[in-house]
Amino acid sequence: MRIKNKKRFIISCASLAVLLVIIIVMLIIRVNTQTKEIQASEKSPKTLVAESQKTTTEAEATNAEPTTTDTTKVTETPVLPEVSQTTVSEALNDGITQVVNKNHSISSDLVPGDLVTVDLPSTRDTQLRGVAAIALKGLFNAASTAGIELYCCSGYRSYETQTGLYNWNVETYGVEGAELVSARPGMSEHQMGLAMDVTSASVGFDLLESFGSTPEGQFINENAHNYGFIVRYPQGKTDITGYAYEPWHLRYVGVDVATDIFNSGKTMEEYYGVN
Ligand SMILES: [Zn+2]
Structure with a gap:
């Protein structure tokens, strides 16, 4: 092999190597991105559910007149304090x-x-x-x-x-x-x-x-x-x-x-x- 040809061969090999590195890096980046997207798409429904539950809880906590869909909470929360206050008041003031x-x-x-x-x-x-x-x-x-x-x-x-x-x-x-x-x-x-x-x-x-x-x-x-x-x-x-x-x-x-x-x-x- 002549020296000129040898130099071209080396340059070509180097270019090819650089190209390969670039391709590999791009592939890695793409795979990473896809993985994150998949993870994000998997988490999303759970997050939505969690946020939905949190919102519902807050709404129930601050809602003075809760809907009748949850009968347990309707009977538990707003009625008792009112009744007990009235009872105490009547007990103290009766007669x-x-x-x-x-x-x-x-x-x-x-x-x-x-x-x-x-x-x-x-x-x-x-x-x-x-x-x-x-x-x-x-x-x-x-x-x-x-x-x-x-x-x-x-x-x-x-x-x-x-x-x-x-x-x-x-x-x-x-x-x-x-x-x-x-x-x-x-x-x-x-x-x-x-x-x-x-x-x-x-x-x-x-x-x-x-x-x-x-x-x-x-x-x-x-x-x-x-x-x-x-x-x-x-x-x-x-x-x-x-x-x-x-x-x-x-x-x-x-x-x-x-x-x-x-x-x-x-x-x-x-x-x-x-x-
Ligand atoms: Zn007396």
Whole structure:
């Protein structure tokens, strides 16, 4: 082989080699691209499903009125909080502002379902409805802070207990006298679990009219409404309430109503316009 031919041969071989490399590189790139496209096309349906599911979940989570296609979720999500709030509200407010007196009675078998034994200084164990017991604790704590010592005397009384008490008063004071100081069975706020008679050492832990002029009675008169209680049978209102002055008998009606009644100077009957 001549030198000139040998050079051409080498150049040709080199060119061919470069061409081959280029072809191989292009093939590799093409195969890679195709592989990615295949992978992408395989993933695509799954991704779409996942995204679809995610979108559906978000829609369900934020949808206040879900469609009826998923009955399980319809019954689970939006209804329960509404029902429970209503139930709690009814449980807390049931009967709290109900007027019970000589003209408006309650059933003989009424026993409040949420009675608790009051955790306060008491002359005996006694009970109130939970909401009233919590409020009374607030009143007693405020009194204690002011150096006033109060005692519970009598809270919830069953229909039967009230019957015995009324009969004892009739035997002791006669019907007319008893009517002024004791409710007939079925007409007592004590059966509602919303009334508490309070007393103090200064009146010998008794229930006396003179309690009203003691520091304890005055504190009650001036502050009870801030905790949801009213002095239910005020002085000089016997012709309206039917009862003698009872500075010890507190009735729970809630802070708003108690404050309104206190500021109005009215009895509960006058406030609600009932006899
Ligand atoms: Zn009472």
